Amino acid sequence: MGSVPTANDRAASRRRRLTTAIRESLRELTVQLSLLNHHVSARVALNDVDLDCLDLINRHGPLSPSALARRAGLHPATITGILDRLERGGWVARDRDPSDRRAVAVRALRDRNAELFGLYAGMNASMDEICAGYTASELEVLADFLRRTAAAGRDATDDLARD
Numbered sequence: 001m002g003s004v005p006t007a008n009d010r011a012a013s014r015r016r017r018l019t020t021a022i023r024e025s026l027r028e029l030t031v032q033l034s035l036l037n038h039h040v041s042a043r044v045a046l047n048d049v050d051l052d053c054l055d056l057i058n059r060h061g062p063l064s065p066s067a068l069a070r071r072a073g074l075h076p077a078t079i080t081g082i083l084d085r086l087e088r089g090g091w092v093a094r095d096r097d098p099s100d101r102r103a104v105a106v107r108a109l110r111d112r113n114a115e116l117f118g119l120y121a122g123m124n125a126s127m128d129e130i131c132a133g134y135t136a137s138e139l140e141v142l143a144d145f146l147r148r149t150a151a152a153g154r155d156a157t158d159d160l161a162r163d
Helices: 007-043 048-060 065-072 076-088 110-119 121-132 136-162
Strands: 092-097 100-108
Touching: 007 048, 007 110, 048 065, 048 076, 048 100, 048 110, 065 076, 065 100, 076 092, 110 121
Parallel strands: none
Antiparallel strands: 092 100
C-alpha cells in the first residue's frame, strides 16, 4: 500500500513545480525579449549585438572600448567593428580623455536614442501596467529576484567565457 504524502511532501512538491514554472517563464521571457530586440534592431538598421552594446553604453557609459568588450563578453576587435557601425549611424561618439589623450571614451548620443525609446514604448507601457498590480513590497521582491537572476546569468556567462 502506498504511503500518504505528508504536508512537507506536498509543500516540497509544490515548491519544485513553482521553481520549474519560474525557470520556464524566464526562458520564455528571454525568447520574447530577444525577438523584441531583434525587431527593434531591424527597424533602426542595427545588428542585434550592436543594439546590445548600445544598451550597455546607454546604461553604463561613457565606457572605454575595452570596458565595453568586457561587459559585452566580446573580443576587442569585434567591439571595434561594432563601434564603427554605431558611430557611422550616429548612435555614439568616441571622445578623447582630456587627462590621457591615448584613452577613448564611448558615449551614447541622446538625440538618436529617442528612436529606440519610441520603439520600446509599447513594452514599457505594458511593464508599467503590470507593475501597477503589485504592492511596493511585492515589487521589492520581484526587483531583488530579477537582480539576483541577472547576476547568476552574468556569472554563468563568465564561467563559460573562461572555459
